Amino acid sequence: MTLDLDIPWTEKYRPVSWNDIVSQNIAINNLKDFVKSGNMPHMIFTGPAGTGKTSTALIIAKKLLKKENYYRDLLELNASDTVRMSYVRRVLKAFVNQNMNPGEKNLKIVILDEADNIPNTVQQALRRIIEKTSSSVKFILMCNYINRIIDPIISRCAVFRFVNLSKEKIKERLIYVAQREKLHIPEDKAEKFFNTLFFISGGDLRKAINTLQMSVALELSGNIEINEILKISGFLDEPTLENLIDAFQAKDFKRARNIVNSFKSIDSRNFIRQILGVLPRIKSIKSKNLTILRAYMGDIDFRISQGADEQIQILSLIAEIVDNVNKL
Numbered sequence: 001m002t003l004d005l006d007i008p009w010t011e012k013y014r015p016v017s018w019n020d021i022v023s024q025n026i027a028i029n030n031l032k033d034f035v036k037s038g039n040m041p042h043m044i045f046t047g048p049a050g051t052g053k054t055s056t057a058l059i060i061a062k063k064l065l066k067k068e069n070y071y072r073d074l075l076e077l078n079a080s081d082t083v084r085m086s087y088v089r090r091v092l093k094a095f096v097n098q099n100m101n102p103g104e105k106n107l108k109i110v111i112l113d114e115a116d117n118i119p120n121t122v123q124q125a126l127r128r129i130i131e132k133t134s135s136s137v138k139f140i141l142m143c144n145y146i147n148r149i150i151d152p153i154i155s156r157c158a159v160f161r162f163v164n165l166s167k168e169k170i171k172e173r174l175i176y177v178a179q180r181e182k183l184h185i186p187e188d189k190a191e192k193f194f195n196t197l198f199f200i201s202g203g204d205l206r207k208a209i210n211t212l213q214m215s216v217a218l219e220l221s222g223n224i225e226i227n228e229i230l231k232i233s234g235f236l237d238e239p240t241l242e243n244l245i246d247a248f249q250a251k252d253f254k255r256a257r258n259i260v261n262s263f264k265s266i267d268s269r270n271f272i273r274q275i276l277g278v279l280p281r282i283k284s285i286k287s288k289n290l291t292i293l294r295a296y297m298g299d300i301d302f303r304i305s306q307g308a309d310e311q312i313q314i315l316s317l318i319a320e321i322v323d324n325v326n327k328l
């Protein structure tokens, strides 16, 4: 069988029914019951990327809307485009006000993606739309950060928190995709391969499936070049990581800096996550200093997320680690 690499596997394997959703917590199971009962509140799905929010919303729409009216009764909007916010509002108003046959109370669903990107003033307008809309229109808002949604909207919705998927769940789904795609992954290497994909994904199933597909496209999975996969995904490969740990151990700032500088495709936040994982392997750091370093890494990660110069921050991190190492 030839591999079909044209369609992204994340789309090919987008869950189409509840059974496909790699369920993550009790809240999601409750959600099913809500939908079954037909008495659905407005909802907010919040949580990290690639954990099933959009997929779940689409499954709900498919279950509740009549097939023949699906496209008429479902409005999918992405709010990230704030320039066109007035457009979003106009479309939204037209949709919820659309004349329905008198007496007919068919359900309509509005899926509003990336709602946390809507400026607060516009959220106020949205809140009024939600308030005024007839009870047969249900809103599903999606966001990564619920603290960016204004309280009056939150209080009108049932909030469902999606979480990063566990190693077991990610592996389970990856193995499913691998089987469906008839991938040949040598048995003795499968465990390490899937563990690496999980590490790279950080619990984001979309990223995990994308990395799997990329490895296959680059023919890395047949002979499982874990180090290549790590590098392509913006992480240090294992030999480099070992070298770096050695340099830290030797309290050798220059060497550590050179190793990091030689690594062109480094992604600073990935780097931090990777170093955080191996800190305990640097034997000569006292446990008290480990705690300080971890806190410091949190700061660095935050600064980078706020736009600080990545190279300076990474250098600062290296200096701090070296500083906390006791010469053996």
Ligand SMILES: Nc1ncnc2c1ncn2[C@@H]1O[C@H](COP(=O)(O)OP(=O)(O)OP(=O)(O)O)[C@@H](O)[C@H]1O
Binding pocket: 009, 010, 011, 013, 014, 015, 020, 021, 022, 023, 047, 048, 049, 050, 051, 052, 053, 054, 055, 056, 143, 144, 162, 173, 205, 206, 207, 209
């Ligand atoms: N819980 C899950 N069960 C099964 N597949 C999933 C799950 N979460 C994510 N996926 C896979 O990742 C893809 C993207 O998922 P989805 O669009 O639902 O994520 P999302 O939570 O809406 O992310 P974002 O916050 O980036 O919009 C899906 O097409 C599917 O292949």
Ligand SMILES: [Mg+2]
Binding pocket: 053, 054, 055, 113, 142
């Ligand atoms: Mg989404």
